[in-house]
Amino acid sequence: MKKMDVIEAISTRRSIRKFTGEPISDSELDIILRAGFQSPSAHNRQPWEFIVIKDKSRFEALAKVHKYAQMTLQAGACIIVCGNTDIQELTGFLIEDCSASIQNILLASHGIGLGAVWVGLYPITEHTNNISNMFSLPGNIIPVGMVVIGRKGEEKDKADRFNVDKVHYETW
Numbered sequence: 001m002k003k004m005d006v007i008e009a010i011s012t013r014r015s016i017r018k019f020t021g022e023p024i025s026d027s028e029l030d031i032i033l034r035a036g037f038q039s040p041s042a043h044n045r046q047p048w049e050f051i052v053i054k055d056k057s058r059f060e061a062l063a064k065v066h067k068y069a070q071m072t073l074q075a076g077a078c079i080i081v082c083g084n085t086d087i088q089e090l091t092g093f094l095i096e097d098c099s100a101s102i103q104n105i106l107l108a109s110h111g112i113g114l115g116a117v118w119v120g121l122y123p124i125t126e127h128t129n130n131i132s133n134m135f136s137l138p139g140n141i142i143p144v145g146m147v148v149i150g151r152k153g154e155e156k157d158k159a160d161r162f163n164v165d166k167v168h169y170e171t172w
């Protein structure tokens, strides 16, 4: 499996929303999940939990309840990144930790040639409630975001977003 240099991966990653419907392998999923666990977290609490979905009927159920998750219908896998409030009780840290994990998952997916997109859940109560009900999540688990992953059905150019006006050297 070809793997990308980290700077190349960061600068060429784009949200991919069209997939071929082909499955992704367990070894690919293993690389992606391990990347999710390698993220930094406040006090190194690692408050994340991952729901891995490969079942097509669940993709259909997710597309039904989330207007912006229609790409799940052709996905190879979805990973719902959840935060455990028993492990990190400060919501701000919990969301930051899980977001760092989501970004690692996106980059790892791209780095091994797959397409992926972040589908937002938290803080939209409708989405978090739907996901909590659908997967019978315990009360201490917040679904933060979902990463939809698959074999690319579209290619996107890299986007250079560097903006010198937003960089403040030494002071504002």
Ligand SMILES: Cc1cc2nc3c(=O)[nH]c(=O)nc-3n(C[C@H](O)[C@H](O)[C@H](O)COP(=O)(O)O)c2cc1C
Binding pocket: 013, 014, 015, 016, 017, 068, 069, 117, 118, 119, 120, 121, 159
């Ligand atoms: C918190 C968050 C929530 C997002 N939610 C969605 C979503 O629900 N559906 C979607 O298609 N893309 C979603 N995105 C992806 C953004 O639309 C995308 O990252 C942005 O347009 C920049 O494009 P790029 O990822 O190709 O660089 C989300 C991104 C973030 C960070």
